[in-house]
Amino acid sequence: MMKERAVVIAIKGSDIIVQSTIKSTCSTCHQVDSCGSGQVAKAIPHKTLTTQLKHTNHTVVVGDEVILGIPEKDILQTAWQVYLWPIIGLITFAALGQWLMLHHYLSYEPLAIVLSIMGGYAGFKLAQLKQKQRNNNDWLAPKLLSVVAKKIPVTQIPTK
Secondary structure (H helix, E strand, O other), X not given: OEEEEEEEEEEEOOEEEEEEEEOOHHHHOXXXXXXXXXXXHHHOOOEEEEEEEOOOOOXXXXXXXXXXXEOHHHHHHHHHXXXXXXXXXXXXXXXXXXXXXXOOOOOOHHHHHHHHHHHHHHHHHHHHHHHHOOHHHHHHOOEEEEEOXXXXXXXXXXXX
């Protein structure tokens, strides 16, 4: 489960609106001060992401910190479809184009190249179709996992 911490900024009925800060991974590296990417990450202001969570069963108030989560399986399945299907289509149709040229069904190599591009586009459209079939991607929407316990400030420690 991929998790992220967010803050409740509004409540609308049973839905809540949360806001999280998009962080750069460079902030955790020990070489952040001597690395060019780390310097760029420091210079760019952190952006925030606002999301509305539907039908939550947790009791929260504005200002609460919450933990959101998305199953890794769903993210990996989406990434596989979006990235690999076009590549698989491109390679498959390129191989088909080469086979057709080898057996003299195609007389020009640019036709084989056009065929491979069509295969990549077909893979892209297949991935797009599969993503639309998954109920408008509600399965990729973050879910509220838990409410973070509030810290109780210690103002005075009794001494003996």
